[in-house]
Amino acid sequence: MSNSDNSSELNDVISHNVYFEGKVQSLGLETLKGKATVGVMKKGTYTFSASSPEEMVIVSGIMHVKLPGDSYKEYKSQENFHVAAGTSFDIICDDDVAYICYYG
Amino acid sequence: MSNSDNSSELNDVISHNVYFEGKVQSLGLETLKGKATVGVMKKGTYTFSASSPEEMVIVSGIMHVKLPGDSYKEYKSQENFHVAAGTSFDIICDDDVAYICYYG
Numbered sequence: 001m002s003n004s005d006n007s008s009e010l011n012d013v014i015s016h017n018v019y020f021e022g023k024v025q026s027l028g029l030e031t032l033k034g035k036a037t038v039g040v041m042k043k044g045t046y047t048f049s050a051s052s053p054e055e056m057v058i059v060s061g062i063m064h065v066k067l068p069g070d071s072y073k074e075y076k077s078q079e080n081f082h083v084a085a086g087t088s089f090d091i092i093c094d095d096d097v098a099y100i101c102y103y104g
Numbered sequence: 105m106s107n108s109d110n111s112s113e114l115n116d117v118i119s120h121n122v123y124f125e126g127k128v129q130s131l132g133l134e135t136l137k138g139k140a141t142v143g144v145m146k147k148g149t150y151t152f153s154a155s156s157p158e159e160m161v162i163v164s165g166i167m168h169v170k171l172p173g174d175s176y177k178e179y180k181s182q183e184n185f186h187v188a189a190g191t192s193f194d195i196i197c198d199d200d201v202a203y204i205c206y207y208g
Contacts, residue, residue: 014126014129022118027131027143027202031165036202040132040142059142060135060142060204061133095134100163100202
């Protein structure tokens, strides 16, 4: 969509989060299920820690996810997984992935 | 997710687009259907113009959309609509909406 506007001091209306040297970025929103972020992960291997319980839903692409005590499993568009509070989990993306993460 | 990193010069790995004084923001990615953005719209009324054909899919929330020559229709999570190249369309959001927009 057009009408781009890059005045950085106005960006605070929506939180913009940058992780892993910019290879993972997300935007915050409120949903009926509570706070959430929609984001993009570039090709790469990432370890995240969840401070609150999280539900991740894949929007586009394929995410390989290793939850604590489990082996890597593949999640595609519309598929989801849950992460317990206080745990870490590993993600491998072979290509760009879009996701929505519900937390808190 | 934690591990936030706000070094702005590293953000270019993923394009971050800001519209309407920050009330609409999106992140770019490549998909099997071509280029796309995932984004968030805050409560508001917006007019967008599409330079290429676009498919919008709602990820979270409800979007009220008026396509050229039509009246407002409501689109919910997983629902989609198409926009022809070279046209403008109107969107009303009563609350936060997350979307993915395929174009190009």
